[in-house]
Amino acid sequence: MQIHGREFSKQTLGWIQQEIDSDPALSRRQLSIRICEQLVWRSPNGKLKDMSCRKSLAALEKRGLLSFTKSKNSFAFPEQKPSTVDFNPPKVDCDFTEIGNIEIIQLTSRYSKESKLWRYLLEKYHYLGAGSLCGAQLRYLVKSSYYGPIAALAFDSSSFALKDRDAYIGWSDAARHSNLEKVVRNARFLILPTVKVPNLASYVLAKTASRLADDWENRYNIRPVLVETFVDPSKYNGTCYSAANWLNIGDTSGRRDGIAKKIFLKHLSKKWKKELCKTPKIKLGDTPGLENPSNWAEEEFGRTQFYDNRLKKRLYTIAQNFYNKPQSNIPEAAGSYTGTIGAYRFFKNKKTDMDIILQGHTEQTIERIKEHPVVLVPQDSSTLDYSAHPDTIGMGPTNGVKHFSTGLILHDTVAFTEEGTPLGVLDAQCWARDPNEKGKARKRKELPIEQKESMKWLRSFRKVAEIQKLTPDTQLVLMGDREADLFELFLDYTKEKQGPELLVRSERSRKRKVSGDEYLFDFMQNLEKKTAFEIHIPHSGNRKKRDAFLEMTFSEVEITPPKKYRETCDPLKVWAIYAVEKDPDPNINAPIEWMLVTTMPVESIEDANKYMQWYTKRWGIEIFHRVLKSGCRIKDRQLGHADDIRTCLAIDMVVAWRIFFLTMLGRETPDAPCTVFFEDMEWKALCCYISKKPDPPNNPPTMGEATYMLARVGGFLNRKSDGFPGTQVLWRGLQRLDTAVEVYAIFNGSG
DSSP: OEETTEEOOHHHHHHHHHHHHHOTTOOHHHHHHHHHHHHTOBOTTSOBOHHHHHHHHHHHHHTTSOOOOOOSSOOOOOOOOOOOOOOOOOOEESOGGGSOOEEEEEEOOTTSHHHHHHHHHHHHHOTTOSOOOOSSEEEEEEEETTTEEEEEEEEEEOOSOOHHHHHHHTOOHHHHHHHGGGEEEEEEEEEOTTEEOTTHHHHHHHHHHHHHHHHHHHHHSOOOOEEEEEEOTTTOOOHHHHHTTOEEEEEOOOTTTSOOOEEEEEESSTTHHHHHTOOOOOOTTOSOOOSSOSSHHHHHHTTOOOSSHHHHHHHHHHHHHHHHSTTSOHHHHHOSHHHHHHHHHHHHOTTOOHHHHHHHHHHHHHHHHTTOSEEEEEEEEEEEEOTTOTTOBTOEEOSOSTTOOEEEEEEEEEEEOTTOOEEEEEEEEEEOOOGGGTTOHHHHHTSOGGGSTTHHHHHHHHHHHHHHHHOTTSEEEEEEOGGGOOHHHHHHHHHOTTOOEEEEEOOGGGOOEETTTEEHHHHHHTSOOOEEEEEEEOOBTTBOOEEEEEEEEEEEEEEOOOGGGTTTOOOEEEEEEEEEESSOOTTOSSOOEEEEEESSOOOSHHHHHHHHHHHHTTHHHHHHHHIIIIISOGGGOOOSBHHHHHHHHHHHHHHHHHHHHHHHHHHHOTTSBGGGTSOHHHHHHHHHHHHTOSSOOSSOOBHHHHHHHHHHHTTOOOOTTTOSOOHHHHHHHHHHHHHHHHHHHHHTTOO
16 A cells, blocks of 8 residues: 555554554654654655654545544644734835845744744735645745845745646656655745835845755755745736746646646756656566455556556556456446546556556566576567558558558567466567658668667567566576577677576578688588477468477587677677478478577587477467457557557556466466466356356366366367367457356345
């Protein structure tokens, strides 16, 4: 539970409640001090943040998460009477040069004579009174060497969110949460009404602003770079702020009193924008998951970094709806008008995007990766054709000149076990190609790889390298097809000390050279074939599934760098495995011929066979793409902008993974109880639907039994020749199971 930017786990809440119950006489201030000391909750200057803690306690009590014992005695502060100070305001009506030296005094003690005078002046002459300042604060009293006190100012913490201010700064949600303390607010500014001196107000504002950053940093160990204030247009025009070089950048919403205030900003540093827009990098592995998630959506997305809990709850709802009805459009999946509007607003919200949503799922995937000694990580690209939605903004070309279509390009990286069970999505890049770049392949070839689309392979490698450091007991093997045959990819591997191993299929047209001027393919073809083994080729497009026998050889080689790297790079030592189909069927257009290049030592036939079998698991990512396109029907998402589609796509990718995961889980662990995947309500409704009886069995079925039952709901006939249910019948079954669960809940009083 996140309150005021602070995470409170159930264990922490339990400890706080125990402290409250054990000592009913404990004041909230005493309790907040204990909590701050226990949680090391301190401000940058080292002081305990007990006021922030007390605000959090009030919010937790309001939500019913904490219960405080009501005391018979009242500890409320008595109503304060207006300050009484013996002070006669000076009557000044002169030119600015005649007022004498201006001294701005910072008040450090609330009990000093100056502080009492400061409060008296504001209570008597300011239309808002002295009030109570928010959070960190500084107070100033302004004196003239001729006339004494003539003005008072106060600065405190900035407003949490302002639409026009945040747009002017260019703040993202994460940057605002990280850098809000570097913005302060001019909460009060008073020139005594008896003082009539031209340019005095702008001079005081400018002089105070020149010292504000130093004073604030000395007190709170945080250096502000921007100061804000609000001017009520019904009373003032803000002329003095404009004269002091403050900028009027917009208006508030006027939500508090119905009057929109003018927002004025003053830069305290030339690098204010750079300082405020620094976005903290969310490190993988630093975000804790939910302790007791109520469903799979909360488990997968519980680590997602949304600062607004309402967005996170909406994410859970959309994911659950998409999973229950994977082939439905957004309104059908949402099930109601309010749910549909909420989903569309979620996708359009600038605080949500693909990277943020997938971050939480990736964190959960890392936990699954840690359970395996070896994890295979293929990456691949796929085109998403949205030509049927020509009004969608932000699309680009997806293919050649003859059959022009528009859409997006998706390049994703998915983790698999050695047996082929998907563990989750580790990285996803989605973009639209520039239509003006079509036909400029020769020009792009001369560009550095950072400016090419091929950079997608290196970005994915670096993301997986980051994950490898978090899973030292698991060996990650990054795989790619012929498009991934990039010298730069292997060059990145040599620079990464704890990165994943590489297993890449080489492309003949790259004309890789080894040992000088000999081509890699020619070198490997001349070696004696050392073994033959059988692999299964799955169905894909026009390719029919079949079993193929491959003859194979392997050798250590040194890849010669391309011309542009020969002066700076040495030859790269790798291992090559060459396999060619033995006695291929003459009716097959393209017999198997694979050249695998790997960073893993291949010292025996067993090693070569193992790595070749690993590479066959790369087809799993193609199955994942098929589930994503056909099962989740992402091409039918009718959204107005490509950014909205990317946000929606992130949820669809996790749903597609879960459907694929269910398929493989039923095959690999058929004897495990189905409760590892199905919730109680789901398996009970499934059993009743299949048996046509109102009462479910006492014990849940096995994973294999539940998978077959779900497949039957989706139209699986279970004939001898049918084999194990595939993803298509399972996603159909899931759609019908959702209705069965609703009916079961109604008849059993759970709806």
